[in-house]
Amino acid sequence: MLGLHRPLVVVWVYLLFPGAGGRSSFYGYNNGFHYQDISNGNGNGEIYFNGIRLLVESPQSSVLGTRGNSITLPCKYRYEPELTAPRRTRVKWSWLPASTTAASTDAFTAETDVMVAMGNRHRSYGGFRGRVRLRRSTPGDMSLVINELQLNDTGRYRCEVIDGLEDESVTVELELKGVVFPYYSKKGRYHFNFFAAHQVCQDQEATLATAEQLFSAWEDGLDWCNAGWLADGTAQYPITVPRHGCGGEDLAPGLRSYGRRQRFLNLYDAFCFSASTKGECEHVTAALLTPSLTVLFHHIGCLLNLKDGKQLHSSSPGLC
Incomplete structure (x- = not known):
């Protein structure tokens, strides 16, 4: 029993x-x-x-x-x-x-x-x-x-x-492998909420960059004073040369972060990530071709062919 x-x-x-x-x-x-x-x-x-x-x-x-x-x-x-x-x-x-x-x-x-x-x-x-x-x-x-x-x-x-x-x-x-690039509206900076930023990156055959991808781009020399949405819902921007208007001259180089923001109400630019395809250059449509972007994409000398016939250079190793 x-x-x-x-x-x-x-x-x-x-x-x-x-x-x-x-x-x-x-x-x-x-x-x-x-x-x-x-x-x-x-x-x-x-x-x-x-x-x-x-x-x-x-x-x-x-x-x-x-x-x-x-x-x-x-x-x-x-x-x-x-x-x-x-x-x-x-x-x-x-x-x-x-x-x-x-x-x-x-x-x-x-x-x-x-x-x-x-x-x-x-x-x-x-x-x-x-x-x-x-x-x-x-x-x-x-x-x-x-x-x-x-x-x-x-x-x-x-x-x-x-x-x-x-x-x-x-x-x-x-x-x-790929490249991180800033994207902003033709109307000027800070016009995207989180969901609009996600969409404009998709329109470029890209995704919102992660904080890790943006950090890697900063290590490769990316310097951009305007804050942009990242995939985790934070707004950040990379600074290699501290200066007035970009967090101040007294702060060390690195990523400046506003932390996690309200996804519907807060407006920023976007940091997009475009992955390379089997060793070939990725075709990306640029929002605006400015002198800052030209310097940004000139970092390693890998050409990107744009839909408008212009060319930019990759800021990340391994894109081409």
């Missing part, structure tokens, strides 16, 4: 003390140990700690790709100590777009499923359907291969390996 009640007692204890029998989704991602539901040889199913540790790793925290090409996001799992027989695991890749990486306070709830695989069975989702696969070059290799990279594929990808009641994960950032 006691044997019949044992499974109920085990389940009751597990529900009351989730930390003692596995990982509840409310208690973070990593505790470093693996648990297994297995028969102990006498026919009684028990949950017990067997001392095996599941590790999920990536040799790269970020990768840089080219629009239209393929890219591999590295991910590999292993056990400590090493197992003598293979185990049945489930792998899940998810994605947090670059536009929400900085803005989201609860990253896990904003993640979108990319691919789920178990054994030889797999399923991809949404815009990734038919474009992704697992590399599987060696045992434990769960690296994600993305074909035909698109402009909106940038962001943070999570590789999660699930074994029984335990799971571990690692993240990899995907960035694209």
Whole structure:
């Protein structure tokens, strides 16, 4: 009679003390140990700690790709100590777009499923359907291969390996080669709310730049005194030469930020990001060709052919 009640007692204890029998989704991602539901040889199913540790790793925290090409996001799992027989695991890749990486306070709830695989069975989702696969070059290799990279594929990808009641994960950032450029209305500066800025960048076959992309452009020499919208809803501008009217002469060079702004009411310019395409120059329509823009795009000598027949130079390595 006691044997019949044992499974109920085990389940009751597990529900009351989730930390003692596995990982509840409310208690973070990593505790470093693996648990297994297995028969102990006498026919009684028990949950017990067997001392095996599941590790999920990536040799790269970020990768840089080219629009239209393929890219591999590295991910590999292993056990400590090493197992003598293979185990049945489930792998899940998810994605947090670059536009929400900085803005989201609860990253896990904003993640979108990319691919789920178990054994030889797999399923991809949404815009990734038919474009992704697992590399599987060696045992434990769960690296994600993305074909035909698109402009909106940038962001943070999570590789999660699930074994029984335990799971571990690692993240990899995907960035694209390209150029950041300021865009403002022909009527003058500060005419776009956040949504209008997003649209004008799309009209240029570009996206709103991220803070990281703007910072990289600043490191490459971008200096622009007018604030522009970024993908996370902040308004910022890059200054390499501090001066009056651009934050003051006493501030150090860097990004000047107004912080997160009201997306409907506040008006600024836009900082757009245009990704290169398979090593060829990207065609961009300029809002206005000013002396400042000419200096800006002259940084490394990569020509951009405009729809009006003019030419600008890229301010970012790797565009051509």
